[in-house]
Amino acid sequence: MILSDNGTEFTSNKVINWQKEQKIRWEYIEPGKPQQNGNIESFNGKLRDECLNENWFPSLNEAKRVIEKWREHYNTERPHSSLRGLTPNELASQLKGKTSLIANEGIKTGTSNQ
Template sequence: MDNGPEFTSNVLESWAAEKCIKLEFIKPGSPYQNGFVERFNRSYREEVLDLYLFESLQQVRYITDEWLDIYNYERPHDALGDQTPMGYLEVA
């Protein structure tokens, strides 16, 4: 995971320890080590978070669900040879 302040809090570390989850951080300043997540986060931020002024958590969830369906089932991805993620899984 990233080394941003939201991921290095004592609360997260305590929660992870209680759940027997080992936290593994990428090297500071090396987002390329977590490229898939960084790319997804960028897409989600640009295509959902930056476009809406949400009125409720329920609205965030609804819009996110719609976006995930398009992202996984309808939208081709360059890294998958212009296939959708679900189309790629069917072939693999």
């Protein structure tokens, strides 16, 4: 399932056809309720504040290079308060072989039945 706001960036024929081909259910948050998609809104704010607003992109290739460098830093070096100070890569390493549920009250893990 994909959850998104009602923005026009997801209304192109290519995106709609891809979604149908993949048989992915698409749901939308209520208009004017960005808190219903809080994790994505938070990520978008961090991307904008820490990367996009801090750089000048003279070309598409330069934008791709800088954004990829930021993404790598975001996932491997930048602690996340929602992950109890871990990076996403550190958490992924800890959860290998386990199922996980990240809830508002913190990170919960359980052993996988695989």
